[in-house]
Amino acid sequence: MGPGRFGAADAEGLDSFAEKIVPHQVVTLVIANAATERTENGAVERRIDFSRERRMLCGACGHRWKVDLDWIDRWEQATEMCPGCGMTCEHEDSPRVTVDPDDPALDDDKVSRFSWYHTSTQPDWPTKDFDPAALLTAEARIAMGGDQRVAEWAAGQRAKALHVGTYEAAVHNMLRRIDDQAEHGAQFYLYRVHLKPSVVVREGWLVDPSNFVGDVVLGEVCPPGVDVARYLNYHEDPGGLSLALGRGAIAVVQQVAVPLTEAWDGGWVRDAVAALADIPDTVAPVTGGLSRFVRPSSPRAVLCRRLGAALAGRLPVNLQGQFASAAALAEREDPILWARRTSGLFELIDDPGRVLAALDEAQDRQVGGQVIPMP
Template identity: 75%
Template sequence: MERLIVFSRDRQMLCGGCGRRFVVDLDWIDRWEQGGEECPGCGLTCEHEDAPRVTVDPDDPVLDDGRVARFFWYHTSTQPDWPARNFDPAAVLTAETRMRMGGDEHVAAWAARQRARALHVGTYEAAVHNMLRRIRDQADRGSQFYLYRVRLNPSVVVREGWLVDPSDFAGDVVLDEVCPPGVDVARYLNYHEDPGGLCLALGREAIAGVQQVPVPLPDAWDADWVREAVAALETACDAPVPATGRPARFVRPASPRAVLGRELVAALAGRLPVSLRDQFTSAAAFAEGDDPARWARRASALLDLIGNPTRVLSALGTAEQRQV
């Protein structure tokens, strides 16, 4: 079962100071994070320890235990076979790396900890947000990403209630800590990706199957925009512009083509909800030396993931389902 995909939906806020619950839009949250808004109940701003934070919508259908396994869930990864059936995190380690880790015994202990981590799935919005964040923060701009649509086993046992995001600083969750014996799935409030949405921490056994498509889709771009962007970039000079003042040492001035590329990205980002603009700007950045046509198709296709999710859902609908 598919849920309505709305990146720009309003969010529920809960104040830790006065306990007031209120609904805001994403622009309000953006102003609040910059100190421009306050709790309408007690006046706390974002700097306060008990400041309002996004919280779960009490009408979220995922709060119904019986419906959790009926919904589709999503995940983005650079792994072409996520979740790997026989996951061996040590398989890619070189002999030199194994030695630096302290030898085979330490490597085995590290691998056991990696296998004990929970998998994460969430809304379509959270999966796309996660990909953009990784491209920006984890140097994954050149990596091929895949979007996975996840079906759960209908018999999964869902932990009662929901947790505040249990991830550590690296985003990891130990499965046994959130899913005790007899529990397969734990819901948690996501603060970082699709804030306010509920995601799941679970093990491989909770997943019945996945469907996969590469993202962005290879042919999902706005042909008119791409044509216009390429024409503009190809007429712009790609030679650096001499600085009019005293240049900073070792700083190569940007070319008119690179400046235009940044302007085009900024215009695309301006079409998006404010919560995604920074990540999109980094993910779709135009770099010196980029091929204009290749860059324009990719930037437009990234925008299409957010602005036209029905195209992605259609591709997933025809994708083969792989059992896990």
């Protein structure tokens, strides 16, 4: 197919073409023996399983049961109900994911021994001398009400808790940010976080304390004498435990830029690039009644979207939409770089062991003190 010869019939065939490049099998996303592995710092790596079953708790009748992610997806569409009382998701007290009572992070003594994870676009997270007002322009300061108001706002920003969670939650958070916060072209970093052995953990766990933009005031969840608070994460790795903490609770971090360089599937990249080679990248105007609401796309962008969606179809259902969005072709993005980036994102989920190996080779950066190796 040469440039300029892309027509309606070709568009109809793109889905089946994408399926040839990405077979329809769902990958098993588990590192089976990770629960007993330790890093050079002595921290314990827990089992990574994006597809694991979740625990549900009905707020109306108190029934507890296990479900898979497909069940949760159907429940969110009101096609499933509580087996105890028949309540669906539309009700205020409807069932929600809850903490697994067998989660090892419920053991206070183990919290500081585990590796925790975070993704960020900041290359030096957690920043030592964080100044949230540093990049504000003079016009922005005036619009905010002057220097006093800016100082108050900055103090509020510095009072926020940091967040760390499971590997699954960190990757999910990155996909959500690319999808929701227009950080499509940003470079992300994955951090492995080691806590100070002396941290004081708040008793029990909290229901996700984040406000509507995901912020938590540290002093509200970690009162004096407490360094770390566990909370049930509803949004990323739902049902998993994440931590709210201050910078002083962190001993050491290791970081890698993600997706990893040269961590893509070479066969998939070659097939995708070959498929895109003769597809025109000229944006076609949208016609009809929806033209005001639909952003014009080129045939190349359409095929990239369908190739990305086919890859997404191999992932757990709660990651599919955000992965497909993250895999969209950016404006003027080179097809080779797009294919490598998309495959690299997929490998973060499909092959976590490779990422952990890269972190093992990463240099320790001291944040608040040394990690004491455990026997």
